[in-house]
Amino acid sequence: MTAPLLSIQNLGVAYGSGRDRRFVLRGAGFDLAPGQVMAIVGESGSGKSTLVRAVAGLATPAEGRIMFEGVALPPLGKRSKAMLHGIQMVFQDPGASLNPRQSIRTVLEEPLIVVGRLDGAARRRRVEELMDLVHLDRRLLDLRPSALSGGQKQRVAIARALSMEPRLLIADEALSALDFANQDKVSALLLELKDRLNLAMLFVSHDMRSVRRMADHVCVIEGGQVVEQGPVAEVLYHPKSAYTQLLLAAALNPAAALADPRLSAALEAGGPITDEALAGVMDIIGANALMQEQSPS
Numbered sequence: 001m002t003a004p005l006l007s008i009q010n011l012g013v014a015y016g017s018g019r020d021r022r023f024v025l026r027g028a029g030f031d032l033a034p035g036q037v038m039a040i041v042g043e044s045g046s047g048k049s050t051l052v053r054a055v056a057g058l059a060t061p062a063e064g065r066i067m068f069e070g071v072a073l074p075p076l077g078k079r080s081k082a083m084l085h086g087i088q089m090v091f092q093d094p095g096a097s098l099n100p101r102q103s104i105r106t107v108l109e110e111p112l113i114v115v116g117r118l119d120g121a122a123r124r125r126r127v128e129e130l131m132d133l134v135h136l137d138r139r140l141l142d143l144r145p146s147a148l149s150g151g152q153k154q155r156v157a158i159a160r161a162l163s164m165e166p167r168l169l170i171a172d173e174a175l176s177a178l179d180f181a182n183q184d185k186v187s188a189l190l191l192e193l194k195d196r197l198n199l200a201m202l203f204v205s206h207d208m209r210s211v212r213r214m215a216d217h218v219c220v221i222e223g224g225q226v227v228e229q230g231p232v233a234e235v236l237y238h239p240k241s242a243y244t245q246l247l248l249a250a251a252l253n254p255a256a257a258l259a260d261p262r263l264s265a266a267l268e269a270g271g272p273i274t275d276e277a278l279a280g281v282m283d284i285i286g287a288n289a290l291m292q293e294q295s296p297s
């Protein structure tokens, strides 16, 4: 078996201090091999961003450890260049993550200047290669982000992340601000990059359609705990936990799932959602049949 690129072990993150201190993630763990995509799914507030932010060094673990390329990751300020460059992140809002006063050329060249490995001519060539890699016309280089569409801006954000030659790309809801057509195009680009560059990804998403397309493995988080994880074919087509089944049901037909009185009663009572309530909802919205129909195995 390939050694994992990333190994998350018993990870816990707490926010607040004193009596307000509260764990928002606890006991999370999984391995990710090079070139593989792990989708992180769960409802809003379940802890998905907290998990990937801890990997990126933007949240500090209170418990457990995160191993990257065989070495335990320290807090952000103590990470080596190889660690910092090796893990890059792309965020939800491509507009907010690009400096509106900089040309696309500057956006892409700046990190290369900071790294300082290339001279001016080599840097300019690298910037052009990065544009080619994300299928953007080099003529866009002298424009500012405001002249680009949402999909183009997200490609620039991806190109900037790739400039560091990462082995792990974290995409936190990176497709959610895009329209349907661009979601498909950018997810196709990410898959192409994964194969071409052997890039591993942590892919945080609410959207089961993109998860099905993008991921090799899925990790389901409920209330800060990993409730299920495994290959896509198992977790999405034969989900074991009631929570995963509920997420899928809500994704297939959110209005019908939420309108069902058994589900709303369970939610109002503060859960847990019983298998019985769930089975009723799944039958009502036809999710059981649909999942069996769509199962690849």
Ligand SMILES: Nc1ncnc2c1ncn2[C@@H]1O[C@H](COP(=O)(O)OP(=O)(O)OP(=O)(O)O)[C@@H](O)[C@H]1O
Binding pocket: 015, 016, 024, 042, 043, 044, 045, 046, 047, 048, 049, 050, 051
């Ligand atoms: N900096 C912070 N300080 C205090 N609490 C926080 C902080 N960041 C997140 N939280 C809380 O931690 C919990 C998990 O948040 P997180 O953003 O990880 O969830 P999420 O699953 O990514 O949600 P969403 O899908 O809405 O982005 C939430 O209850 C949130 O309010």
